[in-house]
Amino acid sequence: MKNKLGLVSLVLWVLTVGVFAFFFVRGTTSVSTDKRRSVNLSPIEKDLVLGEMRTMLKAINGMLGALSDGDMNKAAEAATSAGMAMAVDASPILMAKLPLDFKELGMGTHKAFDDLSSEIKKGATLPKVLVKMHQITNRCIACHETNRLGFIVPKLEGPSALFAFHRWDLPTGIGINGKNRHD
Ligand code: HEC
Secondary structure, X not given: OXXXXXXXXXXXXXXXXXXXXXXHHHXXXXXXXXXXXXEEEOHHHHHHHHHHHHHHHHHHHHHHHHHHOOOHHHHHHHHHOOXXXXXXXXXXXXXXXXXXXXXXXXXXXXXXXXXXXHHHHOOOXXXXXXXXHHHHHHHHHXXXXXXXXXXXXXXXXXXXXXXXXXXXXXXXXXXXXXXXXXX
């Protein structure tokens, strides 16, 4: 009896870890209308990731501005603004939804900003900095080429659809039940 219980808990444990590992590697994805992989998040999680994206664009812009002024300190500062420290303090649930290669590419990009910042502080020359910035923007392109973000509206049918009101459904309404949205 005791052994059986032990076995049951072991099986449950393996299942739980297995399911988590499965999602951790694969994330929650589907194929989007333009054939890219759609990483499907909740609307709030999507806003979080897009906010992070805009910070990275701002960092690149800040760096270019500072470099054209010859202000290396400011360029290093701009690079740090997109470093690991700003990486979303992501919940385990969001982390599980992002496919493994997406996490690696994303985290690697933040790290590349930090590395570049310290190289600038150590006196890297402008051409060297530009080479590194080119490598960073290659990462942006690589990820955008294959990924987009979507969210799943819960499947609601019949009368429940008419009455369902989720705070995060408000901007789009409920006409697209059960489908992925990519906007
Ligand atoms: C690991 C993947 C990944 C990397 C790396 C990445 N992005 Fe993104 N980014 C995305 C995805 C996915 C979207 C959503 C695109 C879509 O749904 O069409 C996005 C959207 C954006 C947006 C739009 C934001 C908005 O508010 O709509 C900007 C700007 C952006 N990225 C800038 C960048 C810059 C700059 C870099 C590089 C420094 C970068 N991204 C690197 C995945 C990535």
